[in-house]
Amino acid sequence: MANIEHPQPLVSTNLSSLAFERLEQAIMTGELKPGERLSETTLAKRYGISRGPLREAIGRLEGRNLVERVANQGARVISLKNDELIDLLVIRESLEGMACRLAATRIKPAELKKLQRMLEQHAEDEAIISGRGYFQGGGDLDFHYRIVRASGNERLVQMLDEELYSLLRLYRQRLSTRPGRPAQALEEHRRVLAALEARDPDAAEAAMRAHIQSSRASLERHMAATAEAAGEGTAVEVVA
Numbered sequence: 001m002a003n004i005e006h007p008q009p010l011v012s013t014n015l016s017s018l019a020f021e022r023l024e025q026a027i028m029t030g031e032l033k034p035g036e037r038l039s040e041t042t043l044a045k046r047y048g049i050s051r052g053p054l055r056e057a058i059g060r061l062e063g064r065n066l067v068e069r070v071a072n073q074g075a076r077v078i079s080l081k082n083d084e085l086i087d088l089l090v091i092r093e094s095l096e097g098m099a100c101r102l103a104a105t106r107i108k109p110a111e112l113k114k115l116q117r118m119l120e121q122h123a124e125d126e127a128i129i130s131g132r133g134y135f136q137g138g139g140d141l142d143f144h145y146r147i148v149r150a151s152g153n154e155r156l157v158q159m160l161d162e163e164l165y166s167l168l169r170l171y172r173q174r175l176s177t178r179p180g181r182p183a184q185a186l187e188e189h190r191r192v193l194a195a196l197e198a199r200d201p202d203a204a205e206a207a208m209r210a211h212i213q214s215s216r217a218s219l220e221r222h223m224a225a226t227a228e229a230a231g232e233g234t235a236v237e238v239v240a
Contacts (some may be wrong), residue, residue, distance in 0.1 A: 019057035205225035
């Protein structure tokens, strides 16, 4: 085996990647809450790494729209106001509706089978059965992401995956815990899949749009209840 004389850059890269993964997970699970300040000193001590790799990780999270820089405050977890989140869902409906329309004619049979198996697994998931939540991972572990990839439109994939999905997943995870929403979302996913299997672009786009509209309606009901309890104009707080 060849002797590697300068392994340090690889070690540094690995530390940065590990810090990124742990911070992303902490944000997604709510361990780091929306609006919470990211103290480099505290986080470096928690993860046992220097501040250099940590800064790289925070920079990557900024690129994923999960962290923002605030003047005189430093980096903090992104916190969306109600109208900002609704705007994102409106954009998502249009983009994913288009992706689903394209996927209806472009998706490969093998990918349809993978989507079918995915929903079969979801139907057996204890969290969905009990109504506790509908939790999906990122990338290929996400029903929506697979459909967007199947659209074959790389610019559309980039717009959704790199600019919207990380941020939306932060809120999707928590909104999926609304009463009755897990079972409803699973049934909506089945309708989307049925339209894709039928190779019907109109039905596929309509099913995806209806699914995201349903999610937005659930969010709006939650916002109305939150506003009534806490007053108008507050940032959405979707941690149960």
